[in-house]
Amino acid sequence: MKKVFKTALFTLLALFYQSVAFAQCAMCRASVENNVANGDTSIGAGLNLGILYLFVMPYLIAMVIGYFWYKNAKKKKAKIAMH
Template identity: 70%
Template sequence: MKALAKILILIFAFLMVGGGELLAQCAMCRATVENNLSNGDIGIGAGLNFGILYLFVMPYLAIGVVGFLWYRKSKLQAKHEQSRRNYQW
């Protein structure tokens, strides 16, 4: 469990350090989409919307996976301790 905590802390630190550069792209994306929409091309706008949805869903999916693994591990530990208690009697 300690290794998982270290990995999560490293991932969080990496995202926090590199997060400032991500905000710099918003004006460029908006200008590109507006330019393409005025020319009648909706492909880039649709791709950008898909990318936004992808980025929106990924943190929730990651939290769900971590929660599921944590739940499964706690259930296995409880089962293991229950069998250990039954064995002692």
């Protein structure tokens, strides 16, 4: 039970700490700074969300595959234990 609580707490803290994760490469930063200098601030926010989307997707896919792998392994283990 303690392990589940610690995992849930860590997950919540990681979700609330995401504002620090907003970052851009040098070219993207120069583009955003140029647009901000011209008065357009909406591109920077969209770019940050796009970067976070691209960052999260591979980890999300890996977690889903890992979940199904674990579920399948658990099912096989239970099947072997019954014999």
